[in-house]
Amino acid sequence: MKRLQYRRRGGPEVLEWAEVDGPKPGPNEIVVDVKAASINPTDIKMRTGELGVANMFGEPFPKGMGLDFAGIVREIGQGVSAVAPGDAVTGLSASRYRGFADLVLIKADKVRRIPDSVTFAEASTLPMGAATAAKVASKYLTPRPDQADYHVAVLGAGGGIGLYTVQFAREAGALVTAVAGGLAADALRSFDLDRVLDYRTETLAASGTRFDTIIDLSDRYTYQDVEAALSRNGCFRTMTPTMRHLRTLATERRAKAAFALADISGLDKAIAAISKKRLITNVGATFPMENAIDVLRDFEEGRLKVVGKVVLTRP
Numbered sequence: 357m358k359r360l361q362y363r364r365r366g367g368p369e370v371l372e373w374a375e376v377d378g379p380k381p382g383p384n385e386i387v388v389d390v391k392a393a394s395i396n397p398t399d400i401k402m403r404t405g406e407l408g409v410a411n412m413f414g415e416p417f418p419k420g421m422g423l424d425f426a427g428i429v430r431e432i433g434q435g436v437s438a439v440a441p442g443d444a445v446t447g448l449s450a451s452r453y454r455g456f457a458d459l460v461l462i463k464a465d466k467v468r469r470i471p472d473s474v475t476f477a478e479a480s481t482l483p484m485g486a487a488t489a490a491k492v493a494s495k496y497l498t499p500r501p502d503q504a505d506y507h508v509a510v511l512g513a514g515g516g517i518g519l520y521t522v523q524f525a526r527e528a529g530a531l532v533t534a535v536a537g538g539l540a541a542d543a544l545r546s547f548d549l550d551r552v553l554d555y556r557t558e559t560l561a562a563s564g565t566r567f568d569t570i571i572d573l574s575d576r577y578t579y580q581d582v583e584a585a586l587s588r589n590g591c592f593r594t595m596t597p598t599m600r601h602l603r604t605l606a607t608e609r610r611a612k613a614a615f616a617l618a619d620i621s622g623l624d625k626a627i628a629a630i631s632k633k634r635l636i637t638n639v640g641a642t643f644p645m646e647n648a649i650d651v652l653r654d655f656e657e658g659r660l661k662v663v664g665k666v667v668l669t670r671p
């Protein structure tokens with residue numbers, strides 16, 4: 357089988373296609389024939405080392421790449437009964453056999469069947485993007501039962517997690533202001549949100565609303581940038597609590613980190629919402645998997661201007 361891999365940390369130049377032995381499923385494991393795999397900023401941070409301590413875990417070099425995948429179960433190991441060969445499934449890969457490859461090896465309880473109405477490309481945007489968004493919305497963007505007019509702002513609402521986050525937050529009863537740029541802002545206007553702001557021309561402070569929660573998925577804002585738009589007890593939460601936030605996170609009552617690790621419960625919520633037609637999927641563009649190195653280079657260097665997720669597909 358072919359897989360995309362890297363032998364050392366770095367930019368897209370460390371990527372190579374390799375021919376490796378296909379995996380054999382152990383007890384409770386399955387092998388999946390990959391049909392689609394979406395690209396996440398976290399894939400790139402894992403390769404470059406930007407995830408810090410989290411980078412110390414995982415398989416040895418050479419490492420595979422690609423968290424999200426969707427495909428068809430090819431082989432099942434002993435003890436697997438939840439899925440069978442031929443089933444269409446999606447999940448978050450976590451072994452040497454990751455999504456940017458012909459085959460994924462994964463525990464059977466880490467995948468879910470794809471509803472008939474959902475394509476492989478759409479399904480591959482769910483395990484990280486929608487599952488994280490479901491977590492973000494339930495942890496940070498859901499009003500208490502006694503809380504009327506709970507105003508939230510999602511910065512980076514046009515991204516892989518953001519497009520799902522605004523939908524889950526609205527479903528949870530929040531009044532949602534989405535902040536995105538250009539085409540993404542245009543797309544969000546059809547989502548029936550409280551307000552959509554284009555970050556190129558508009559600011560939260562000028563909107564007049566004072567927000568209970570402002571969550572930043574774009575990694576472009578500090579607490580100081582949005583302080584004026586917070587309500588008295590409001591809170592700015594960053595999804596990327598890097599060094600530049602350390603000081604404010606330590607000293608400002610209204611600045612906090614947000615953690616929302618995608619897991620199977622988030623994927624269950626996303627699939628349930630899609631099955632009820634309450635979640636719009638967000639495939640922005642698809643490219644053949646064989647072009648993955650070029651596509652990743654363009655993605656990382658900001659040349660791919662698409663609204664929604666970039667997905668690599670296999671026939």
Ligand SMILES: NC(=O)c1ccc[n+]([C@@H]2O[C@H](COP(=O)([O-])OP(=O)(O)OC[C@H]3O[C@@H](n4cnc5c(N)ncnc54)[C@H](OP(=O)(O)O)[C@@H]3O)[C@@H](O)[C@H]2O)c1
Pocket residue numbers: 396397398401488511512513514515516517518535536537538540555573574575576594595596614615616617618
């Ligand atoms: N803390 C956690 O537990 C956790 C878990 C999962 C992921 N994450 C992190 O969460 C982040 C978001 O992930 P993602 O997949 O949604 O990333 P993404 O797809 O790259 O989305 C980021 C979005 O921010 C937009 N943006 C850029 N500048 C902006 C600005 N000034 N104002 C508003 N929006 C702006 C980008 O649009 P343009 O096209 O206009 O640039 C893009 O649509 C990543 O950094 C990821 O590593 C954190």
